[in-house]
Amino acid sequence: MVASIVIVGGGIAGVSTAAALRSGGYDGDLTLVDAGEFPYDRPPLSKDYLAGKQELAALALQPAEWYDDQEIRLANRTTVAALRPAEAGVELSDGTVLPADRVVLATGAHAARPPIPGATSDRVHVLRTAEDADGLRKALLPGARLLVVGGGLIGAEAASTALGLGCEVTLVDPLTPPLAAAVGEETATWLHDLHAERGISVLTAGVDAFEETAGGIAARLNSEHAPRDFDAVLLGVGMRAETTLAEAAGLEVTGGIVVDAGQTTSNPAVLAVGDPTRRRVDGVLQRPAEHWEAAQHDGTRAAATILGTPQPEPTAAWFWTDRHGLHVEGVGRMADAGHTVVRGTPGDGPFSVFAIDDGRVVGAVAVDDTKAVRASRRMIDGRLAVDLDDLADSGTDLRKLLRAAKG
Amino acid sequence: MSEGIRVASLDDVEEGEGIAISKEVTGTEDDIAILRDEAGFCWALNDTCTHETASLADGWVEDGDVECPLHASKFNLKTGEVDGLPATQDTVAHRVEVRDGEIYLFPNEKPV
Ligand SMILES: Cc1cc2nc3c(=O)[nH]c(=O)nc-3n(C[C@H](O)[C@H](O)[C@H](O)COP(=O)(O)OP(=O)(O)OC[C@H]3O[C@@H](n4cnc5c(N)ncnc54)[C@H](O)[C@@H]3O)c2cc1C
Ligand code: FES
Numbered sequence: 001m002v003a004s005i006v007i008v009g010g011g012i013a014g015v016s017t018a019a020a021l022r023s024g025g026y027d028g029d030l031t032l033v034d035a036g037e038f039p040y041d042r043p044p045l046s047k048d049y050l051a052g053k054q055e056l057a058a059l060a061l062q063p064a065e066w067y068d069d070q071e072i073r074l075a076n077r078t079t080v081a082a083l084r085p086a087e088a089g090v091e092l093s094d095g096t097v098l099p100a101d102r103v104v105l106a107t108g109a110h111a112a113r114p115p116i117p118g119a120t121s122d123r124v125h126v127l128r129t130a131e132d133a134d135g136l137r138k139a140l141l142p143g144a145r146l147l148v149v150g151g152g153l154i155g156a157e158a159a160s161t162a163l164g165l166g167c168e169v170t171l172v173d174p175l176t177p178p179l180a181a182a183v184g185e186e187t188a189t190w191l192h193d194l195h196a197e198r199g200i201s202v203l204t205a206g207v208d209a210f211e212e213t214a215g216g217i218a219a220r221l222n223s224e225h226a227p228r229d230f231d232a233v234l235l236g237v238g239m240r241a242e243t244t245l246a247e248a249a250g251l252e253v254t255g256g257i258v259v260d261a262g263q264t265t266s267n268p269a270v271l272a273v274g275d276p277t278r279r280r281v282d283g284v285l286q287r288p289a290e291h292w293e294a295a296q297h298d299g300t301r302a303a304a305t306i307l308g309t310p311q312p313e314p315t316a317a318w319f320w321t322d323r324h325g326l327h328v329e330g331v332g333r334m335a336d337a338g339h340t341v342v343r344g345t346p347g348d349g350p351f352s353v354f355a356i357d358d359g360r361v362v363g364a365v366a367v368d369d370t371k372a373v374r375a376s377r378r379m380i381d382g383r384l385a386v387d388l389d390d391l392a393d394s395g396t397d398l399r400k401l402l403r404a405a406k407g
Numbered sequence: 408m409s410e411g412i413r414v415a416s417l418d419d420v421e422e423g424e425g426i427a428i429s430k431e432v433t434g435t436e437d438d439i440a441i442l443r444d445e446a447g448f449c450w451a452l453n454d455t456c457t458h459e460t461a462s463l464a465d466g467w468v469e470d471g472d473v474e475c476p477l478h479a480s481k482f483n484l485k486t487g488e489v490d491g492l493p494a495t496q497d498t499v500a501h502r503v504e505v506r507d508g509e510i511y512l513f514p515n516e517k518p519v
Pocket of ligand 2: 479
């Protein structure tokens with residue numbers, strides 16, 4: 001019988017695991033260890049929190065009393081130093097060993113800092129934690145020249161926030177358009193072009209080196225000879241899974257902690273959830289999910305595995321992102337689809353693009369049209385066939401279309 | 408007990424959809440979302456999601472819940488109880504009655 005569980009990491013994955021264990025009926029010992037002051041949510045860090053519109057307290061994943069109500073021991077400002085599988089426990093950085101019949105690794109990720117010469121300068125920021133956001137926000141004064149490296153999700157959001165704060169923003173990415181794999185080529189192009197329309201200087205380039213100057217930082221781009229001067233730089237070039245504990249414990253780690261469909265690692269007493277993980281399905285390693293809801297669902301699955309209850313129905317992957325006042329959502333798979341169907345007109349109010357394979361919706365991305373994504377998710381999950389002309393017609397009520405398809 | 412406020416005709420709200428009624432009409436602290444479930448019944452919740460600022464009237468109504476249009480927290484149509492992060496606070500449910508095809512709202516009265 002499982003009588004003690006330690007969850008390492010209090011991000012959305014760790015907190016969701018704890019919540020799902022309790023709601024699933026687990027009444028044993030439950031400890032959530034987190035290095036930070038309290039578990040908080042990350043998506044606002046590049047949006048309203050970075051803009052100075054929210055306090056950190058508003059980002060708390062759960063109110064303080066929730067942990068007591070749920071009888072979850074929250075060990076905040078505490079770091080797990082090692083797993084001790086042989087002793088069925090985890091060792092904290094002060095040497096204390098907590099007993100644990102099961103350990104759930106929810107250690108998240110770090111912002112990647114590629115080895116670009118000069119990238120260790122204080123003027124070169126990354127964005128993963130509240131401290132990162134605080135440091136970056138101090139640099140985002142009106143008129144400040146900001147270079148954003150990477151036009152993916154976080155880079156684009158931060159660039160848009162900085163523009164709103166009155167900064168002079170330059171965005172570089174070696175790929176045009178960035179995000180094509182996530183939202184499809186046509187929407188990626190439209191979204192990327194929006195930056196220039198709103199007043200950001202957009203360059204297709206990589207950075208070779210940074211050099212501190214008298215009052216700022218110079219960036220050498222691989223597309224031009226003369227360096228450009230900035231006041232601050234943000235590297236938005238992806239994340240690096242936090243796998244230190246897993247590696248030291250000898251778990252299988254290949255670009256992430258490898259887990260099975262129920263989140264179990266190569267050690268049956270250790271599960272892993274959220275950003276540090278990669279799932280192996282039918283012998284094939286999947287790409288890391290790196291989105292909020294995926295981390296939340298991992299927690300639900302891990303709890304079901306520990307409790308021996310049925311796993312939740314699988315559902316198409318979903319994420320949202322916000323830029324330039326637009327709310328963008330994606331569901332399912334947009335890359336490598338047979339063809340696409342567009343509903344609405346990009347640039348003229350809400351629109352959505354559906355990826356179609358064999359006459360069925362396999363993915364959708366929508367700008368300011370969340371119902372299109374909700375409907376698509378149900379079409380994908382139910383493998384429902386719908387009339388593609390009706391889908392493309394913005395006069396069609398997608399709920400009705402969905403209902404008709406369900407029959 | 409009051410007669411309630413007539414806020415809309417049933418025909419104004421499609422099944423599975425919602426409309427927001429301004430707080431100037433309802434006299435409440437927040438606008439109120441009138442949400443119609445798949446079976447045709449009407450429910451009322453405070454319109455602003457307790458997480459950020461989304462309007463629940465734009466949400467997806469299904470299986471007794473409305474799903475927030477921004478980050479997908481779900482609120483129970485009858486009780487206002489939240490199910491699922493990122494929102495952590497329940498919202499307020501109000502009583503609604505449909506008479507002769509008209510929707511009447513009883514602000515701050517618990518649904519029966
Ligand atoms: C700026 C930003 C914006 C984002 N915006 C969106 C968005 O709009 N939409 C979306 O879908 N996704 C978004 N994401 C992605 C989403 O936030 C992540 O996928 C999610 O946070 C992953 O959660 P997690 O619990 O796996 O990891 P994390 O949130 O990284 O949490 C891991 C926790 O573990 C702790 N920890 C690690 N090691 C130890 C240890 N040894 N001992 C104790 N504690 C430890 C860390 O301190 C941390 O608190 C965004 C991410 C960032 C950074
Ligand atoms: S605004 Fe409703 S869940 Fe975020």
